[in-house]
Amino acid sequence: MKELRRKFDRFMINNSSKGIPNLMLLISIGMLISYIVMLADQSGLYYSFMCFDRTRILHGQVWRLITYVFLPSSSGIWVFLLLFAYYSIGRMVEQVWGTLKFNLFYLTGVVIMDVAGLILGGMPSSSYLHLSLFLALATLYPENKVLLMFIIPLKMKYLAWAYLLLMVVDAVRLDFFPVLALLNYFIFFGWEWINVLPESWQRKLRSRGAHSSAARSRPNLNWASAYKRPGAASRTEKRQTVVDAPAYRHKCAVCGRTDVTNPELEFRYCSKCSGYWCYCQDHINNHAHIQS
DSSP: OOOHHHHHHHHHHTTTTTTTTTTTHHHHHHHHHHHHHHHHHTHHHHHHSOOOOOOHHTTTTHHHHHHHHGSSSOHHHHHHHHHHHHHHHHHHHHHHHHHHHHHHHHHHHHHHHHHHHHHHHHHHHHHHHHHHHHHHHHHSSTTTTEEETTEEEHHHHHHHHHHHHHHHHHHHHOHHHHTTTHHHHHHHGGGGGGGGSSSSHHHHHIIIIISSSSSOOOOOHHHHHHHTTTTTOHHHHHHHHHHHSSSOOOOOOOOBTTTTTTTSSSSEOSSSSOOOOOOTTTTTTTOOOOOO
């Protein structure tokens, strides 16, 4: 499974520019147009034509599997504020992941909502998809702050805790759509979802084998001074090189894997981080940039 995920991440990196660029901008514009049309259409005909309806879908109206995504879930000034938030969140996640991975993340969420709606007979909503998108951003940037109600500064991981708590409440109330909306999140993040948990919980989970070491450990900056080319020294010098050589040359600042423990991985250094930070191929395009 780890090998399959590694190949998937590498494919995403190599094809990151493919797909529909600025997907959230297109969706936000579509939602704005739908809101304006719904204001003008007092009969509700437009909404009834676009919304998810299990019975009508089974009778051939398959466009409803997609069009409900463009229906806003609020009204008034909140529509404009939420659309701006959706666009901003989508743009940030797409910048980190690349176009293809972001497209697949959103499309997977739509498919999961469609399947759940057809099986359970409920009413999927675009708000569930966009909340899972926010959780993705909170996992990538757990320490970043946002303005709650445009006034109160809060770290994104705190808002993610509140969101997860609401998911538990919904599950207790047997409302499974918000919970199902998280499936695409767990599919794409795997064990990285623990980044939004308290640090003490993260350490406990990693100590049980979730990760080989704590996140954001600094790489060994002095490996070059102890590294020598084989064949360039005598047998005694080679033996001394083995003794003095560091345990690794490169170490991922997110998952802690090294070129010694995982020689099949590729390691790169991020030019956007402040300092000398190394990341493996799974996290070079999937990490929060460190700014000192």
